[in-house]
Amino acid sequence: MEVGKSFKRVDAFDKVTGRAKYADDLCPKNAYVSRILHSTIAHGRVIRIDTAEAAQIDGVVKVLTCFDVPDRPFPTAGHPWNTDPGHQDVADRKLLNEHVRYYGDDIAVVIAEDTVAADRAIRALTVEYEAYPFVLDPIESAKEGAPLIHGERQNNNILAHSSLRIGNYAEAIKEPGLIKVEGWYHTPTVQHSHIENHICFAYQEQGQRVTVCSSTQIPHIVRRVTAQALGWPWGKVRIIKPYIGGGFGNKQDALYEPLCAWLTTQVGGHPVKLDVSREETFVNNRVRHAMHAHITSWMRPDGTFAARKLEVWSDQGAYASHGHSVAAKGMGAFPQLYPCDNVETDAWTVYTNKPTGGAMRGYGIPQAMFQNESHIEDIVTALNLDPIAFRRKNSMPVGYFDSFSKNELYEDSFNQCLDKAIEKIDYDRKRARYRHQTGPVRRGIGAALFWYNTAVWPISIETSSCRMIMNQDGSIQLITGETEIGQGCDTVFAQMAADTIGLRLEDVHVFTMQDTDVTPYGSGAYASRQTYIGGFSIRQTGQLLKEKILKHAHTLTRMPADLLDIIDGTIVRKSDNRALMTVGELATRTLYDMERSEHLAAESTYAVKSNAYSFGVTIAEVEVDIPLCQAKVLNMVNVHDCGTLINPQLAEAQVHGGMSMALGFGLYEELLADPKTGRILNDNLLDYKLPTTMDHPDLLVDFVENAEPTSPFGTKALGEPPTCSPAPAIRNAILQATGVAINTLPLNPHRLFEEFTKAGIFRTEQEVISPPSPGRSAEISRVTINA
């Protein structure tokens, strides 16, 4: 059995030796380069772009503006296509936009022989705008009278609103003796910050078909979007996806592939490269939706819920992209994580004049878990309850069934994960020790659960295809539409294929590149779906191939097929375990058989109609230096029930990566917009404070392996879940350490200074200079630090 073992990644050697090919490695050396001109106003209309000077610059091939592009709005979200027009993504942007909707909108392109010429031309362009009022806050933007961002399509800025009603909230809150706990919870705009910026190049052959090689997570979807954006038949576009340097959801969108495909057609099909800078990655790709949530819980004194209400505003930014799906997913977790008989939820996704919100690892759940798990901590603090006991008692119980997704909680995942996490980080002893601290440097420990599910059925189609081609030596090429984006799926797919057929791992050659001309359809890397969904089609296709092999084995060995099996690449007679021939011998004899020559191959599609919960917990231990306003994570553990581990070491690495991103979300990262102009202030890795390795504690990881009954390999989501619960766990640990409940991320020194000042837990230096007034000194005297 190859599943369950920690094999080295199948791409490990190529990646560490630098031989793995990425988009830029494949770009023809004679390709033109292109640079995009971005708007310097947040909202308005381009009246005129003067291109005369730019066009004269040596090395400039062509200058194209928003007045040249096809008048054809298109959707960009990396969702599978839906044949029902009511469920299709919103088409609200053009290749270049005359109506600019955020500071940095794409308004013109220079194609040149090199980047120096292109940059000089960009600087030589002059733009005349008609400026409109702009709005940066989604709650303001949702109000009547806010500047209309997509007036062409709608007469307000609310992209979508959805709600959910269970029981009768209004009646339930009348129950006598209830305690109301409410709070606002804010999560910031953050960016994926993958290592390889988005890059693509395109060329046109025979004046007809256009090939785009792109750093994308979703080649088949990008083909469809590119064709739609240009009004072409879908088969005219070919997308090639080589190795990519991370995506985390940003590349689960058609970013610049449609524009690049159009550019090559404007220069006679010559290859054109579009290599996005880090600054553009921050501003002109996608970001995580900032969310502002208000939660009210009506509690009985015994610590049970009477009624709960959630209202959330999600900051969409300028264009729809993944739109309301993100807020809707986050909202969906609310009634499930802590079931209650009376629930009201409402979510609004609202356009603002800011960078566009798209998919990002966790897809609304990191925001939702910060809201939910911070609020739960506020409840237990207000009611003086034990935070772990409360979660054990009130979180989703075993046997819970969701009638929409048909998901069922088969095992007691939350309690099992809590048990392991508590033991691993020595929670009970530390929690007790950190009670009643004084002094400037204090420690705390806190927990948070997370809710997640796997893949997107039944909201969208879930389908995956696989092709296996056998070589004469009995090895196979494994081809799927599911993409390796660094997470290791090529390796786990190889393990699955080997086990299904009866081969050794080294007999499986994964064809890592997706080329929409030859790769069967798969939706791609998102929704933590590929191991679960890909597993179905790999199992089915492997069984088809195995059947064929055994049919030939019957012919060649004269034994009945049902007495035969394939073990480690050998045809074995099960009745006496005798090795009859190798699969290699069989494949050679079958292909070169003068009478019945057959090329052994199999291909199939599996449409998956199930989904699976994937739950877990984080416990974080922090040290807070109050006078220096610094919170440092000393220890952090994530425990996941993601089913059977296909490759334990890869699974652990996946969790490390997710926890690291969450550390950034919790303590460091926030994309800041200048309130006066809408310009993004920190569009670079110096000012955007992605944590470094020096800022990480050892990340502890453990698993509860309850095999998922719906999956042929017992697996379920792990890609996104690790990033969902660390931020609230850190927040809750800071609450224990300092007594200050902070409801706005990130918990960086600026925020801690603000909140500690409000809470009065330190003397501010201003007060050191001018002695505090008697009225305030009484307050200050309660604090024992900083003496």
Place this chain on the structure above:
Amino acid sequence: MYDINHIYEANSVEEAIQRRIEQPQALIISGGSDILIGIRAGKLAGCDLISLYMIDELRGVSLDEDGTIRIGSLTSFASVTKSPVIQKYVNVLGEAADKVGGPQIRNIGTIGGNTCNGVTSADTASTLMAYDAIIELTGAEGKRLVPIEKFYLGAKKTDIRADEIQTAVLIRPESYRGYHGYYYKYAMRSAMDIATSGCSVNVRLSEDKKRIEDARICYGVAGPIPLRTRSAEQAAYGQPVSRDTVEAFAAGALKDVNPRTSWRATKEFRIQIQGELARRCLTEAINRAGGIWA
């Protein structure tokens, strides 16, 4: 690709000075960790450059006969940190240089560049100023020595004349003998960052280690240029090694700092941090000097 109009590679100090005179429009580049960023951003696109990179005589740390520490302007941060002379006499400067960026930047960036670009956040600048370092400039007329406090004229403005290059940073024996120091870089993360505020303190204690004979403190990012806070120093002269002295020192520092609010940090936040840094740096400098607390 970088948009550079012309680069003049100087192989000696004399050649560099000659180029300065011939090409007054050209910028000086040594490690390039600031200049190349400006070119990439378009601000310096199309510029002319005079490169000092090949002038090996400007590299290295040595001790002059009179005990003056001489740091060649092209000495990289990493070389400053690893220098036995620095480690023996002004270890805190090596520690400050080791806080710059990450390993790659510390291998390419130079102490000359760090001081000549005239920014308040430069990690070595506050320590150099706290040690009363002297900047050696060489021009057509010969060498000129400028105390570092006078070398900084304003934000991104330093006292380098049109025919000069900076050739060394000097620290006199009377500035470092008997002193022990501590530098705290306060930033939003532990590496790859620019200081929100930095603070460098050094002290000389009495023989019985119970009294502060001299104390110097310099901040980065407490004003447009690195800032000595004399009120703090005055509050410490001759005072006993005690918590009260530390408090008086911090209060003195806050009289002199003048941070501003920007989107990177508010004035109030910087003041909170700067007061605390004065306390911690003085305390640690005293401990390193073997101070005995009252």
